Amino acid sequence: MNTKSVIKGRGAQVNVPNKFFELSHEMRDDFLEFCHKEGEESDKNKTLYLEVFPKTIVNKVESVDVGMAYSMNVYQGCEHGCIYCYARNSHEYWGYSAGLDFERRILVKKDAPKLLEALLQKKSWKAHPIVMSGNTDCYQPAEKQFEITRKCLEVFLKYKHPVAIITKNALIIRDLDILKELSKDNLIGVNISITSLSEDTRRVLEPRTTTIAKRLETVKILSENGIPVNVMLAPIIPSINSHEILPLAKIVSEYGALSIAHTIVRLNGAIGEIFTDWIYKTMPDKAEKVLHQIESCHGGTLNDSRFGTRMRGEGKIAEQINNLVSLARKKYFKNKGMPKLNMQLHEQYKDGQLKLF
Template identity: 50%
Template sequence: MESNFRKGQGAQRNELNRFDKYTFEPEDEDVENVKVSFTEVFPKTVVNKITSPDLFMEYSLNPYQGCEHGCSYCFARPTHEFWGYSAGTDFERKIMVKKNAPELLEKFFRKKNYIPKTLSLSGNTDCYQPAERKFEITRKILQLCLDYRHPVSILTKNALVLRDLDILSQLAEKNLVSVSFSIPTVNEEIRRKMEPRTSSVANKLKAIQILSENNIPTGVMVAPVIPGLTSDESLTILKTISEAGARSFGYIIVRLNDTVKPVFINWINASFPDRAQKVLNQIRSMRGGNLGEKRFHERYKGEGNIAGMIHDTFALGKRKFFPNQEHRQLSTEHFTGSRDQQLRLF
């Protein structure tokens, strides 16, 4: 049943770039042998101001473009096409690295009349993807936030965040940091196929426990909720993350816009052929007959009976496992406007 499934990757092939007439597709036997490559890029700015009315982020920063984690449903895949690559295999194997991100961020912090607002890491791609082990850009950014006493939030799927526990602990002392883990499933078999190069479920839960024990506010984003595949886990996920020490949670129903759609369709057919059509049909039932949704506010809610049952389940889970859910507002009062070298002494 799963003979066509390519292990260790979400995209089962390279998809046609919507801006190009042609795309490069390796021979089947070569696809799994394509190594990850890293290309240094030199952006003029790295901080993005968030203007979407249904997002609560204010500024975001992504040290990497593309993501090795390989999640088939990743909404960031189409952004790779603007660089001339495919949203398919290229997104997972051709990673662009912004080594000058810390330098550009410091210039941003030092702008005249800059008013500090929380900086969100991983608004698009994961700041703790495997590339971070080598380049350590995220660690340098966190150190800058500590030096300038600037608030920062992190969203990741990787327990590599624990490497920076020393900096995170110091940030937390002044209410300058929060960490969220993306956990769409606590079924390890499904996790290995859904997000093949992320941390295991056990390692994510252990990371939540360790961060919480070190008084670092830690939450979970249950995303995406996929009907017919992970939606029946919702209460189990909330119970599990609550016991691990998570203080809050959010959730998002799956949506498959642009070239995410063919990537996901190929993935679900290859990895879960027995339930693929059921999953796709249930997604369509929540999206007005489509697989995607771009309308603000509506894109996160869905519609119809299945979406309603998902919302009701999470409402029940909140009452049962997170009755005193905490969404902490990070502090901006400590921002110095210049690098605090004294912090380096401690």
Template identity: 45%
Template sequence: MKGADFKGRGTGCQPGNSYEKTKLVQEHIEGIDLPEYEENPRTQFINVSTKSALTVNDSPDLPLNYSVNPYQGCEHGCIYCYARNSHQYWGYDAGLGFETKILVKTDVVAQLKKQFEKKNYRPQAIMLSGNTDCYQPAESKYKLTQKILGTCLEYGHPVSIITKNSLIERDFDLLKKLAEKKLVHVYFSINHLDNKLKLLLEPRTAVAQKKIELIRKFSKEGIPTGIMVAPIIPGINTDAIPQIIKLAAEAGAKQVGYTVVRLNGQVKELFLKWLEEHFPDRKDKVMHQIEALHGGQSNDTDWGRRLKGEGVLAKTISGMVQLSIKKYLPKGSKMTAFDFSQFKGDGQLKLF
């Protein structure tokens, strides 16, 4: 794995693609050789089409079975992101390639409308996004998430959003209209309160303080808002859990969820390199604790355990989260139930 430090990127490493039989190497560098990235690369946006806007999953770990991902790859650069591995399916790498080669599904809105209008389609709340962040920097240019939300409002279809980016504030008026019809939930992912840690851990996301401000703004206007403390990384951000929940609750968050970190596929290589660079003194301790959560392995695919962990440390984390929820969230606090009765699919819109 080769790598370099690039400002504003989660990693400069480019691990080989696991699905390719050959890979580019520079074992004997000649004068005419040029590295793929001589300097901090600019992001490339690549237009692609999709056969289906909705991704369906049957994971018992996830509350929603439908998701829409307008973008693949993500400039946020979160070093721990499980979605990094999926970028290899498109022929790119899980490291710097994931952060700099962003696939834009230009026809996603048209495909979503087609699916809504199918005769046998029955509405279920869709998640924006199940893989990469729907409000990543690309959204400021392409506005696909905004158009998807507009489509959900048009068809009366429930949607749940999770993001780490303050760009969501741009769509405040649209979210308010969806909330008035009980068609939207908004979750902010917050796993730290330290801006210096943010620059290392998830460099192009919004700072926690800004997300707390948006929770307050949205909540005051009736937009149901919650948080995900995710992922929790032992030895890195565990101590921040109670204060994150306290601040979010005070701002009006109605629900709190959490996950623990898991290092599947090439994410483990990237994370180890990250620890070596930024936290060499605690590298072994952090890795041993992650492995303790997942049956002795950092790579975990077991339902249930992969998101919450197991064992003494998992119970400690769970207890910390639950105690904080009990202490800071109002009793009985929960997100507003979705109203599925407003859905206008099956060609109904064509009548008007």
């Protein structure tokens, strides 16, 4: 690893230009030299939390490639810093870069619980699983301070409404009390993202995430408390974690996971430039190989937006990855599966309490 040029604790190493802006900022060498001579920091590398005030919190998901119809994101941007994150592009809509800004400018929606409650009370709303973290992780470090996710879970419990969670943070265990209550009525499903069993790989791919040991422990604790867990082996990146599919599947099954899911990495929009810059700085010896193998999975390009193929890829390498996942399911998840969430109770709890008549 070329540690001299790596910004510690961050995934992205640059702020790429926002495609919606005509102008862009550049960190010039003469400015960096001036800071060095003056003993000043050119970049303080601090995370800022910025409150925003959306009018709605639940989004209808139009993509046919993801297994969700509705999602909600109580934070925009994510301090976890996963270099491959598809959500980076969405930060451009808020006026920021998909690079370092995505990790250091976290938008906080404190009104999320109130907005969620207003939606669930509507007569026109029919229960359907809502996924927390369809875009950014609802248990990222900001949640420890703001507790917005916990407050939203309290709303789901009050109205007996099904909810699913996607996270890679062990902070979810803090809310075990609410999750257990939701699970009594089959109203909760949890998806834990685990991309590698190697701490070295995790640190470079996902610099501010929970350790692998803690994530495995989280799968075990949730499972032992009757909360169904699916593990996301996502994304699979050729020559970085593609060799770990079977070992990952085996261990998460032993820790209690009921199923696994996967995607093959795709580097859409600004992520292609961010990832390319990152891999040449962190893995220079294998950068060309990894980039070419990713391209081979997506018709010769890093930027694959084709519905139907973008998540699973194509070509020999993608076929090998998909076949390995199929084998892992047959070998380690036979007669296992995630239960369907209960959508029958909510109508009786439209007002937050059981209707007797």
